[in-house]
Amino acid sequence: MEKRAINPWQWQEERGYAQAVEVKQTEGTLYCAGQAAVNPDGTSSAADMKTQLIQALQNLEQVITEAGYECKNIVRLNVFTTSSDELFTTCFDIYVDWAAKHGIKTALTLMEVKNLYETLNIEFEATVVR
Template sequence: MVRTVINPWEWQNELGYVQAVEVKEVKSTLYISGQAAVNPDGSSSNADMRTQFQLAVKNLETVISQAGYECKDIVRLTIYSTSSKEFMSTCIDLLKDFARNHEMKQSLTLLEVVGLNETMNVELEATAAK
């Protein structure tokens, strides 16, 4: 696979994402359903957003690994949150660490939504390619 990052500016680098990712000669693509703070037994977390984000990341890592991919293969990440303001104030450092630790260069969208399933307040949807 050939991956090209398009970043006309530098400010987004501090936030842990890129403006665009072009992929060519892709061997396989993985479309990952929204991963939220669901415990291994299937129960939903009642925790705060930061704790839920940590569990959602762990679940995303598990799905990607089980599929034979790595987090650095993520080319697109969409974050659904019940409060963008709360996400930016309590979770952005975790997002930056997640991206940096896995050497990710993904496009990113953060969307505020009215609600998510059950007690969820953050959900991650991703596309990975290799």
């Protein structure tokens, strides 16, 4: 697999994403359903945004790893949140650190939504290649 990030500017580097990602010669593509702070027993977390973000990222990692893929090969990530303001002021740095730790250069879109399932307030939907 050959992957190339396209960044006409540099400012997105500090935010943990790429403007576009080109992928050639893939062996497989994994489309992940939205991963949120849902416990192994299926109950939704009622914790704060920061705690939910950490758990949602852990759940995303688990799905990707169990499928035999690597987080560094996430090429598209959609983030749904019930509060962009809260995300940016309380815990976006955790996402940026997580992306850096895995060497992730992904095309990213963040969307504020009216609500998510039950008590959830953040969800990650990923496309991963191999």
